[in-house]
Amino acid sequence: MACKPFADKLEAYCLGMLSAEEKARVQQHVQTCGPCQRKLALHQKAVGLIAKAFDQNPPDDLRSKVMAHLQDVKAQKTHWGYWAAPGLVSVAVLLLIIKIQPGQIVKKQAMEAARVKQESTPPMPSAPQLAQQPKIELAGKVKAAKETTKKKASAGLAETKPLANIAAAIESEETKDVRQRSSKYPADEYLFAPAAAGMPPAVALESGPEKRGEYGAPAEAGDARLSRAQAVPPVMLSEDAKTDDAIKAGGPMKSEALGQPKAGDNKKVMAPLLSLVEIKGEMDRAQVLRELGKLNHMLADRIKQDGEVKTVRMTIAVDRQGKIISPAFAGPAFNSSQLNQYIIDEIKTLHFDQPQDSLPATVIIAIEVK
Amino acid sequence: MNIRELFTSSAIDPASLEARFVAGEMPAMEEIMENFEKGIYQVGLRLFARPDLAADFCHDVFIKIHEKRHRFNPAKPLKPWIFRVAVNLGRDRLRRQREVPLDDPRIQEPEVGPQSENDLLAEETKAQVWKAMKLLKPIHREVLALRFSSDLKLHEIAHALNISLGTAKVRLFRGLKAFEEVFVQIGGDTNGL
Numbered sequence: 001m002a003c004k005p006f007a008d009k010l011e012a013y014c015l016g017m018l019s020a021e022e023k024a025r026v027q028q029h030v031q032t033c034g035p036c037q038r039k040l041a042l043h044q045k046a047v048g049l050i051a052k053a054f055d056q057n058p059p060d061d062l063r064s065k066v067m068a069h070l071q072d073v074k075a076q077k078t079h080w081g082y083w084a085a086p087g088l089v090s091v092a093v094l095l096l097i098i099k100i101q102p103g104q105i106v107k108k109q110a111m112e113a114a115r116v117k118q119e120s121t122p123p124m125p126s127a128p129q130l131a132q133q134p135k136i137e138l139a140g141k142v143k144a145a146k147e148t149t150k151k152k153a154s155a156g157l158a159e160t161k162p163l164a165n166i167a168a169a170i171e172s173e174e175t176k177d178v179r180q181r182s183s184k185y186p187a188d189e190y191l192f193a194p195a196a197a198g199m200p201p202a203v204a205l206e207s208g209p210e211k212r213g214e215y216g217a218p219a220e221a222g223d224a225r226l227s228r229a230q231a232v233p234p235v236m237l238s239e240d241a242k243t244d245d246a247i248k249a250g251g252p253m254k255s256e257a258l259g260q261p262k263a264g265d266n267k268k269v270m271a272p273l274l275s276l277v278e279i280k281g282e283m284d285r286a287q288v289l290r291e292l293g294k295l296n297h298m299l300a301d302r303i304k305q306d307g308e309v310k311t312v313r314m315t316i317a318v319d320r321q322g323k324i325i326s327p328a329f330a331g332p333a334f335n336s337s338q339l340n341q342y343i344i345d346e347i348k349t350l351h352f353d354q355p356q357d358s359l360p361a362t363v364i365i366a367i368e369v370k
Numbered sequence: 371m372n373i374r375e376l377f378t379s380s381a382i383d384p385a386s387l388e389a390r391f392v393a394g395e396m397p398a399m400e401e402i403m404e405n406f407e408k409g410i411y412q413v414g415l416r417l418f419a420r421p422d423l424a425a426d427f428c429h430d431v432f433i434k435i436h437e438k439r440h441r442f443n444p445a446k447p448l449k450p451w452i453f454r455v456a457v458n459l460g461r462d463r464l465r466r467q468r469e470v471p472l473d474d475p476r477i478q479e480p481e482v483g484p485q486s487e488n489d490l491l492a493e494e495t496k497a498q499v500w501k502a503m504k505l506l507k508p509i510h511r512e513v514l515a516l517r518f519s520s521d522l523k524l525h526e527i528a529h530a531l532n533i534s535l536g537t538a539k540v541r542l543f544r545g546l547k548a549f550e551e552v553f554v555q556i557g558g559d560t561n562g563l
Contacts, residue, residue: 017542049499058410058424063400063404066399066403067399070396070436071396280462359466
């Protein structure tokens with residue numbers, strides 16, 4: 001049939017996807033082909049309807065509302081510090097930092113001994129450490145973190161602690177449960193060392209349901225709208241339920257005291273810094289944190305073997321039943337394909353609870369190795 | 371290249387809209403809204419077929435692009451990136467919407483204010499078009515929304531949807547065909563087609 005070459009061309013013609021030459025050929029063909037002429041007319045009318053039926057302008061006050069929102073956020077950031085600003089969006093962002101210094105195996109006995117020696121000096125992030133942060137906005141966050149830390153201290157809440165004190169703090173029942181459930185590592189042998197000093201405090205935001213949007217549209221089930229929400233301080237990965245309660249209460253900012261290698265300490269481990277960046281969807285954060293804690297354990301030895309020093313980000317898609325369906329690297333992965341595959345395989349062994357709104361969810365993590 | 375290096379690179383003009391946007395300048399944000407708010411709003415209309423949802427969506431897209439501005443490389447064009455953010459947000463919202471049966475009264479029709487019989491016919495057709503669009507699968511809705519809302523080129527659509535050129539083309543064809551079928555199915559004015 002003469003029409004065959006033009007089978008796909010008619011839609012493309014109407015959608016403006018043909019070159020001038022191809023357009024001319026289509027026009028020539030339809031002049032002599034009734035069926036194609038009718039099909040072309042059909043497509044043209046459909047295109048016209050879709051183009052015209054939605055040709056409306058946005059509300060007049062849209063721009064002013066957006067700018068007012070942004071100005072408000074900016075003002076709040078300036079006054080209160082980044083994570084305390086109530087005007088921030090409600091995407092659930094929890095940046096949890098666990099860092100174990102490369103080359104150092106942190107054992108319980110060492111932690112106990114360190115606790116005795118390190119009673120005195122809380123390691124606050126120094127200016128050089130802060131200056132080394134790769135992201136521009138971290139400086140403001142950390143400065144605000146210091147101010148908030150001081151405020152919390154005066155309220156009698158926990159704050160930045162020495163390595164040993166933090167180690168003791170995380171020796172909670174929850175942490176023990178996490179380790180005991182991990183089949184690959186004997187309980188009590190390894191600990192999550194406290195996170196690095198100098199690491200910026202993260203913004204953890206509640207993704208509370210919003211009844212209505214800016215234009216009064218009712219929130220649909222599980223609709224994670226961008227809205228004003230209370231920001232809450234970040235948590236340690238190992239703090240689980242206890243810290244989750246602290247978050248809800250606007251509790252203390254757990255830090256981030258780096259386990260600095262000490263003279264004479266020849267035990268080495270290269271362990272990843274595992275950060276929970278974001279949860280898209282309604283999931284039990286504490287449960288997600290517990291599962292990710294297992295991943296941190298699993299990666300420790302393997303990272304040591306491969307010796308890679310890099311930061312990667314991964315997305316973990318979770319289906320309605322809580323099954324992990326596609327862990328993937330969001331951006332460049334590690335150089336070793338075997339390591340990448342190992343990480344993906346290990347992630348698949350994790351078990352997340354069913355998302356609370358029975359919709360698929362996504363867990364975004366960052367793995368940083370230093 | 372980090373943000374500092376981008377700004378010191380000779381390839382980036384600090385006075386460009388993209389650079390000022392990344393730097394967080396409010397006038398740049400206003401300029402971006404002026405350029406893109408209609409297009410984003412119409413994407414929202416085609417995705418949700420409801421003016422209130424479209425307005426909320428549009429509002430939230432701009433908040434989001436402001437928050438994520440540090441992830442944007444100012445050496446690259448802004449338009450595809452903005453629409454990618456819009457697509458991702460739109461997908462999130464669509465995912466949370468339940469499938470709507472053909473006769474669901476919640477499918478909102480556009481406000482009508484006919485002046486004449488011709489206007490009546492036009493408004494009725496418009497209502498049917500909105501209904502048909504709402505009943506399309508999300509992947510067809512979003513590709514048609516991008517094509518018709520801001521006159522995005524095929525490669526820009528592919529970039530926004532993070533798909534290949536070939537896939538974008540096929541989706542557009544199938545989206546158009548699906549629209550035609552649904553429109554007829556819901557009793558759309560075939561003279562209008």
